Amino acid sequence: MSKIEEVKAHVEKGKSKIVPQLVQEALDAGEAPQEILQAMVDGMGVVGDKFSAGEIFVPEMLIAAKAMSKGVEVLKPHLAGDSGISLGTCVIGTVAGDLHDIGKNLVAMMLESTGFKIVDLGVDVSTEKFLNAIKENDNVTLVTLSGLLSTTMPAMKQSVADIKASGLTGFHVIVGGAPVTPEFAKEIGADGYSPDAGSAAVLAKKLVTA
Amino acid sequence: MLTKKQNLLETMNGGNPDRFVNQYEFLDIILEAPLRTRPQPGDIITNEWGITYSWPEGQLGPFPIHDDEHRVLKDITKWRDVVKCPSVEFSDERWAPAIEHANSVDRDDKYVTVFFASGTFEMTHNLMGMEDAMMALYEEPEYMHELIEFLTDYELRYAEQIIERIKPNALFHHDDWGGQIASFMSPDMFAEFFLEPYKKAYKFWKDNGIELIVHHSDSYAANLVPHMIDMGIDIWQGVMTTNNTPELIKKYGPDLTFMGELDSGVLDHPTWDKETIAEHVKKACETCGKHYFIPCLTQGLHFSSFPGVYDAATEAINEMSKKMF
Ligand code: B12
Numbered sequence: 001m002s003k004i005e006e007v008k009a010h011v012e013k014g015k016s017k018i019v020p021q022l023v024q025e026a027l028d029a030g031e032a033p034q035e036i037l038q039a040m041v042d043g044m045g046v047v048g049d050k051f052s053a054g055e056i057f058v059p060e061m062l063i064a065a066k067a068m069s070k071g072v073e074v075l076k077p078h079l080a081g082d083s084g085i086s087l088g089t090c091v092i093g094t095v096a097g098d099l100h101d102i103g104k105n106l107v108a109m110m111l112e113s114t115g116f117k118i119v120d121l122g123v124d125v126s127t128e129k130f131l132n133a134i135k136e137n138d139n140v141t142l143v144t145l146s147g148l149l150s151t152t153m154p155a156m157k158q159s160v161a162d163i164k165a166s167g168l169t170g171f172h173v174i175v176g177g178a179p180v181t182p183e184f185a186k187e188i189g190a191d192g193y194s195p196d197a198g199s200a201a202v203l204a205k206k207l208v209t210a
Numbered sequence: 211m212l213t214k215k216q217n218l219l220e221t222m223n224g225g226n227p228d229r230f231v232n233q234y235e236f237l238d239i240i241l242e243a244p245l246r247t248r249p250q251p252g253d254i255i256t257n258e259w260g261i262t263y264s265w266p267e268g269q270l271g272p273f274p275i276h277d278d279e280h281r282v283l284k285d286i287t288k289w290r291d292v293v294k295c296p297s298v299e300f301s302d303e304r305w306a307p308a309i310e311h312a313n314s315v316d317r318d319d320k321y322v323t324v325f326f327a328s329g330t331f332e333m334t335h336n337l338m339g340m341e342d343a344m345m346a347l348y349e350e351p352e353y354m355h356e357l358i359e360f361l362t363d364y365e366l367r368y369a370e371q372i373i374e375r376i377k378p379n380a381l382f383h384h385d386d387w388g389g390q391i392a393s394f395m396s397p398d399m400f401a402e403f404f405l406e407p408y409k410k411a412y413k414f415w416k417d418n419g420i421e422l423i424v425h426h427s428d429s430y431a432a433n434l435v436p437h438m439i440d441m442g443i444d445i446w447q448g449v450m451t452t453n454n455t456p457e458l459i460k461k462y463g464p465d466l467t468f469m470g471e472l473d474s475g476v477l478d479h480p481t482w483d484k485e486t487i488a489e490h491v492k493k494a495c496e497t498c499g500k501h502y503f504i505p506c507l508t509q510g511l512h513f514s515s516f517p518g519v520y521d522a523a524t525e526a527i528n529e530m531s532k533k534m535f
Binding site: 014054056057058059060062063066097099102103105149150151178179195196 | 268269270273340341344345347348349389390391392393394395396399475476478479480515
């Protein structure tokens with residue numbers, strides 16, 4: 001197995017203690033930083049797919065994301081620009097009134113590993129906060145709203161409507177969370193929906209690169 | 211007409227129930243029993259474990275605060291220094307209302323029921339935050355085993371107290387093990403960390419007069435059913451429609467009774483209506499059938515977030531009993 005393949009395999013397995021060392025070894029062996037990063041992104045892609053398929057669960061996804069971020073720390077000084085792969089900035093948050101964040105955090109991790117710069121607004125995020133973040137950050141290409149309570153679905157609807165009506169452009173709005181259905185997403189005017197974190201990354205990349 | 215208890219047993223044993231068991235009707239839950247401080251709407255409180263909960267006005271329920279200032283356990287390797295187990299001893303005055311309630315129950319009709327929450331897994335993430343708790347299962351498994359054993363031990367000591375005080379017949383035990391479409395962890399990981407501790411706890415309850423163990427997890431958890439049976443659960447309350455409950459009943463019916471199928475998220479909201487509830491009840495009763503199944507909202511107690519929803523479900527279930535029995 002090449003060093004690069006080893007990096008990918010260990011990201012998939014979530015070996016956060018070993019990945020930084022492997023990344024260093026790959027660099028020492030003269031591998032291009034870009035390719036090492038791509039290997040980690042691909043590894044997380046595999047993790048996302050397995051999560052969507054129900055083959056792995058939340059803990060596996062968390063440790064894989066941690067392994068990747070440890071690897072990226074080693075890689076960062078060697079990458080030209082800031083991240084190397086860029087799909088733009090993603091503003092993400094859980095909608096107003098809702099404090100659940102496990103799903104949102106998994107989605108953020110997958111989006112980050114796909115190449116988005118993440119601006120995480122946390123939980124209970126008002127429309128105003130979403131709008132400010134879109135204005136204040138450069139190159140926002142994706143706005144991601146999560147909601148877990150059926151009682152906060154109206155807040156999600158309102159936020160999507162307000163973001164769409166704000167006159168701000170250049171980004172897609174995607175929504176998700178357990179009570180959100182594809183029909184609901186469409187009805188409230190979102191640009192996309194997906195049922196889990198793995199497929200959210202696939203969807204986001206597709207929307208942004210289309 | 212069978213008593214509530216008889217009708218439940220006929221349903222669980224695949225015998226001859228004369229109607230659907232209607233939601234929580236067979237459990238008389240002694241919520242007066244002292245356990246720990248719980249927040250009321252508008253409160254921010256720190257409970258006996260040091261966990262801080264906030265319940266903002268207008269929200270459906272409380273939420274643990276896990277920022278750096280409030281999280282109890284920031285480093286699992288230090289849990290022994292940090293996690294302090296609250297006392298399980300309460301004064302006679304504190305027990306009095308619970309005892310009075312328990313004494314008023316007709317035990318031929320209903321089960322005098324202990325309410326126990328939060329469960330062992332929930333306690334780990336209430337103390338640590340969900341992400342740290344789940345990652346620690348990989349990164350510091352030995353410490354997690356220790357912490358889980360410690361939490362289980364607390365449950366046993368509490369059990370001793372409440373059993374002596376109110377002589378309960380059933381246990382209603384919360385521990386959410388999944389989200390809507392997946393369990394939080396794999397069945398193997400679940401078995402590695404939680405199966406033995408739960409076996410031990412549920413055996414203790416059963417060895418001491420508990421006849422019925424009802425476990426609440428309002429989630430997907432179909433993949434954990436074999437472990438539920440193994441650990442001694444009699445009824446899984448909170449089973450959501452995402453589990454394909456009719457299939458589970460076919461496969462595991464004699465060993466486990468399934469209570470739920472009326473997803474609270476879909477039915478219990480400010481703009482709820484009776485017709486939708488009746489439709490869901492009809493579908494649940496028709497697809498799951500008369501044995502090993504109890505139609506019930508997935509919510510973990512005998513009421514709804516929005517007034518009227520629980521009663522509407524009760525009424526619709528009575529209607530289905532008239533039609534199907
Ligand atoms: C864990 C949990 C909690 C934890 C949350 C910890 C945390 N840090 O988030 C705690 C215990 C704190 C909690 C509190 C509450 N909860 Co809660 N909780 C759950 C539970 C068990 C699991 C949710 C979860 O984490 N799932 C796992 C993750 C991985 O899945 P997910 O969030 O769905 O995310 C995935 C997808 O949906 C998708 N996704 C998510 N967001 C997005 C966004 C985009 C853009 C895309 C594309 C995809 C996407 O990808 C994710 C990963 O694959 C559910 C039950 C259930 N069956 O779902 C109840 C549940 C959501 N909670 C509920 C309630 C009522 C509450 C409380 C109000 C009361 C209470 N104490 O129980 C408070 C909330 C207060 C508030 N204002 O928010 C209800 C909601 C009912 C309703 N009417 O909608 C549920 C359904 C339980 C129930 N049946 O009663 N809860």
